[in-house]
Amino acid sequence: MRSARFSAPSQLLIRTVANSTSNRPGSQSLNQAALNVKEETGNLASDAAKTIAGANLADHSAGEGTKDNFVDITKDNLSAVPKSAMAVGLAGGLPYIGASATTVYLAHQAGLVATGASTIDPGLAITYLDQALNFQVMYGAAMLSSLGAVHWGFEYARYGGQKGLPRIALGAAPAILAIPTLAAQPMMALAAQWMGFTLLWYADARATSNGWAPKWYGQYRFYLSLIAGTCIIGSLAGTSYYGPVGGHGFLTHELEQISSERHALTDGREVVPNDNGPLKISRQKGGPQSPGFVSISHKQEPKEEEKKE
Template identity: 55%
Template sequence: MNSLLGPLGRSAALRRAPLALRRPSPPLSSLTLSTRPTQKRPIPLAAVHARFVASSVSGRPGSQTIGHAKQNVKEEVGNSAADWARSIAGGIFALDSVKPSKESFYAITSAVATSVPAPYLVMGLAGGLPYVASAGTTVYLAHQAGLAAMGTVTNMDPGVALTILDQALTFQVTYGAVMLSFLGALHWGMEFAGQGGHKGYPRLLLGVTPAVVAWSTIALQPTSALICQWIGFTALWYVDNRATSAGWTPKWYSQYRFYLSILVGTCIIGSLAGTSYWGPVAGHGLLSHDLERIRSIRKESQPERAGFIGGDIEAVAGDEKSDSYVVIRKKEKKQEEGESREQ
């Protein structure tokens, strides 16, 4: 009996013994891998069918209904708009001073806009009002010049209308050059004040380049100058955006410059569209007209009120019986013969 219970007792005692007293596992080096090829067991058809049913869920589109599609499109557009707002702000929206309450275009833009000092925003927009007025005047004068060229407005000479339009375009180009130069000069002030540290020649060159480009456009034709200035304003805003991201400017500067660039760009595009659609540009720019041909058409529609009238007629003073001071009549033959002999 003891011989039968002995091994069982020892095995039970060994299971209850601590881990340290148990037989250690053989080392990995003593283990040998079987070189016999494993047998491939066929997968049951039911398991295959279940696998395909399970994977079909992941293959479904993200939008199962029209309502889901609208919601997904709305979210994607909102995320893209928020990313665009971050780019406009120069990537500084995450700072505590301008941290938005919600991740949306309006929230990010509003958060940065509220950080712009009010005097800077008011004076910047006020400085753009003359430019807006000049753009509106250019469009109005282009319309009037177009009417004069077509003969619709008979009390204005086409040459005079085109000259006034050319002066309005010149004023807009000159004021635009002043604004572009001023925006570049701001970087000199930031360098003098040490905003973001002194950068030396790179920031000084950044400040003087817009002035060189702006005043070079004065030598161009008005419409060509406006196109070059639009490119200059857009390029300068991009550079200011990068400068804001690098810490060269105040945190709100990129957003501030974005508003001014939109204002100026809209005025330039409006002026170019108005002059191209409604009227000529006095020999400059995208359209040119022959003034002599326009004047001849105008004379046909409305003869001159003073001057010489060709033909075999003459104007003589009216006598006492006449109802008018001047009488226009056909030339007498004797007088015509005398004039021909004198010639």
């Protein structure tokens, strides 16, 4: 049996890496760096569009030569949204936008009262602001409950198959979160509802990717949640920056002081209603049987005998 003999090679070849530029930086010039940044930004935007759409893009990726960027993905998904659903969704958001704008305006007015730049009654300014905040909270709770109830409709229609308790629970969860916010302080209630809108959008995106909802639903829900979230953040920021909330903050205490000072200054104020001379009036705090909070009456002049005494 012949034995094999191994001899040392006469020449040792060293194999280098296949890519000669592996030891060089990825961007060798400013132009290459700018191109790399542009490509990475485009990839991130594309991933964001897929996340917004619920990553349910089978129809989009089927065609050849289809661009995979944020704008095209968004257009494809928005074009699939029924016009009636889009119109009703946007119309339902208009009162919420109006409520947020009203809240910021009234917060600005309350702030002017606190600085003495407005003659509006401080208590009235606080009341209007509080009512605007409460309206936004109530409307937000109704929106959350309605968006959750959509999943009940999908379940009853057996869209994507019957899912049973998981989808029923998903439809009930927003209402369970929204109802307790009606009893909370408005600022805390808005913050809780913002969290609710965000979590519900994430759940809707997951439901879309799992086939529990139409492929366009994740994209549609994202923009509705974006409107609601922007309004909530605007109300919270505007109220915190411009004015106080009833019963909270240092500005509320300042408003109460201004109100008490104004009431003190109204005693003995002289007005000229006619040509008979100045009319002296006095203010008295209304009692339980009074028609108003404050009673204004003619201040009686002292009699001649009392003046002599």
